[in-house]
Amino acid sequence: MKKKNAPKGERAGRSLFLPLLAVLAALAFFFGAGEAQAQRRRVILKIASVAPEATPYGEALNRMSNEWRRITNGEVELRIYHNGILGQEEDLLRKLRLNEIQGAVLTSFGLNLITPEILTLSCPFFIRDDGELAYVLENIKTDLEARIEEQGFRCLAWANAGWIRIFSRRPVFVPDDLKRQKVASDPSELRLLQVFKTMGYQVVPLGQNDLMMGLSSGMIDALYSSPIAVGGLQLFAVARNMATINIAPFMGGIVLNRQAWRQIPEQYREALIRVNRQIEQSMSDSILRLESDALEAMVQHGLVINRLSPEQDQLWYDDVTAALPSLIGQTFDRDTLNRVDALLRGYRSRGQ
Numbered sequence: 001m002k003k004k005n006a007p008k009g010e011r012a013g014r015s016l017f018l019p020l021l022a023v024l025a026a027l028a029f030f031f032g033a034g035e036a037q038a039q040r041r042r043v044i045l046k047i048a049s050v051a052p053e054a055t056p057y058g059e060a061l062n063r064m065s066n067e068w069r070r071i072t073n074g075e076v077e078l079r080i081y082h083n084g085i086l087g088q089e090e091d092l093l094r095k096l097r098l099n100e101i102q103g104a105v106l107t108s109f110g111l112n113l114i115t116p117e118i119l120t121l122s123c124p125f126f127i128r129d130d131g132e133l134a135y136v137l138e139n140i141k142t143d144l145e146a147r148i149e150e151q152g153f154r155c156l157a158w159a160n161a162g163w164i165r166i167f168s169r170r171p172v173f174v175p176d177d178l179k180r181q182k183v184a185s186d187p188s189e190l191r192l193l194q195v196f197k198t199m200g201y202q203v204v205p206l207g208q209n210d211l212m213m214g215l216s217s218g219m220i221d222a223l224y225s226s227p228i229a230v231g232g233l234q235l236f237a238v239a240r241n242m243a244t245i246n247i248a249p250f251m252g253g254i255v256l257n258r259q260a261w262r263q264i265p266e267q268y269r270e271a272l273i274r275v276n277r278q279i280e281q282s283m284s285d286s287i288l289r290l291e292s293d294a295l296e297a298m299v300q301h302g303l304v305i306n307r308l309s310p311e312q313d314q315l316w317y318d319d320v321t322a323a324l325p326s327l328i329g330q331t332f333d334r335d336t337l338n339r340v341d342a343l344l345r346g347y348r349s350r351g352q
Contacts, residue, residue, distance in 0.1 A: 043076045043263045045256070047103035048092050053082035056286035057105050057252065060157070060279050064254070067275045072268045078103075089113075090188065096153070102260035107161065108251040109189055115147040117336040122164075122248045123327075124195060125320040127344065133160060133249045135347050136340055154261045156254045156273075157280035162291040164247040167230050167239040168222035169215070171306045175199075175319045181221035184211055191331045199323045211235055226250050228287075231294035236303045242295075243306050245316055 051057035065078040086092060086101060089110035095101045104110070112119040120126075127133050137158070145155045172178045179200055185193040187205035196203050206214050208229070214220040215238040223230075223239060224247050230236055254276075264272065299305065328334050 041075055041265075043260075043265075044079060045076065045102040045260050045263075046079050046081065046100075047105075047254070047256075048081040048086040048095070048101050049105035050084040050088055050092070051082065051105060056283050056290060057159075058082050059286065060159075060254070060283040061105065063282075064156075064276065064279055067279070068272060071271045071275065072265070076264055076268065076272075096255070096257045099257060099259055103156070103254065103256040105252060105254050108249075109186075111148070111251065111253055111255075114151050114153055114255070115144070117147055117333045118144060118251070119191065120332050120336040120340055121251055122192065123320070123324075123332055123337065124192075124199070124247050125245070125316045126340070127249055128246060128317075130160070132344055132347060136343050139343055140336070140339065148255065149258075152258045153255045154258065156256060156276045157283065159252045159280060159283045159287060161250040161252045161287050162226045162228055164224050164226055164250050165230075166222060166224055166243045166245070166247065167235060168241045168243075169239055170221065171241045171304070172222065172243045173306060173308055173312050174315050178222060182219070184214055184220040184223040195323070195327060195331055198326055199319055208233070212238070215239055227291050227294045227298070231298050236298045236301070240302055241304050241306055242298075244308050245313055 047061060049057055049061060053059075053062070061078075061080045061082070065080055068076050068078055081101075086095065089104075089106055090113070092101065092104040092106070093110055093113055096104055106114075108118055108122050112122070121133075121136070127136060141158065148155050166172050166178060168178070168181055170177070170181065172181070179202065182202045182204050183196065184206040185196060185203045187193065187207060193203055193205060204214070204220050206220060206223075208225075211220070211223055211225075212233060212235060215223075215235060221239075223235065225235070227242070230239070230242075236242075261269075295303075295305075324332075324337075328337055
């Protein structure tokens with residue numbers, strides 16, 4: 001039986017439909033491949049912090065996550081772990097080295113574990129105020145960052161996290177006042193603990209979580225810490241005196257490991273560095289405001305500020321100067337300390 005030909009209109013419809021199918025198939029392949037390529041190209045970095053989210057550090061990390069997503073059009077995604085849920089600083093540094101996480105917020109204690117030159121900034125009574133710290137960092141920050149890079153890390157932002165101060169049961173004005181009291185020192189920072197022992201203080205190794213127990217039981221009479229930490233832990237309820245002298249700046253930074261930095265597409269790196277410098281300044285400003293607010297609140301609740309005279313300040317400076325020869329090369333890097341010392345002498349000679 002003779003097969004009937006399809007109507008002319010149907011044949012025309014098929015001739016249009018088949019090319020359309022081919023176009024749709026090509027588009028599906030194109031967009032599917034593009035989406036798969038985007039998925040492969042996306043860089044996901046885990047960044048951890050021991051600080052609570054509702055702090056300048058937490059705010060800085062959240063802002064950094066948003067800015068990096070914007071700048072890279074979503075190609076770099078930061079997953080932030082606040083509140084110490086991935087461990088303390090030593091844990092974070094170990095995980096950074098193993099690439100279990102790619103970034104972390106570290107204080108000067110954690111940064112010192114990467115490169116010991118940074119500990120020089122924490123030498124007691126060496127750098128005395130914000131002006132001196134800014135001047136020193138302006139001159140040595142690039143070199144410190146290079147040392148950090150030599151150890152396999154990239155410093156994305158620095159922050160001045162305030163100043164370490166002396167809090168005590170009884171008023172402290174001169175070194176002998178503190179030497180008569182038992183002073184808590186973080187056992188994880190053995191080199192700083194040794195510094196205070198060398199200077200003649202009665203040092204008791206005690207972790208942060210045990211400070212209130214130590215003060216209440218009489219195990220310790222004094223401690224050195226940042227006002228923010230003392231306010232947060234309510235330690236001023238027992239250690240009701242604070243001397244105005246600054247012991248040392250409390251530095252912090254955000255670091256990535258080398259593998260993570262190399263994963264970031266090169267065309268975005270310069271813009272990411274620029275935005276992180278903005279975040280760096282904003283974070284430092286926020287921390288200093290928080291420190292000021294913490295001090296004001298503690299004073300309202302009974303903290304006594306013991307204001308030292310210039311002559312009393314000088315006794316502390318003389319005390320550390322006498323101890324430095326035995327600490328250089330053992331606790332503090334000789335070259336870095338000599339360089340910082342020269343910078344400070346020049347800064348002070350100009351009356352700045």
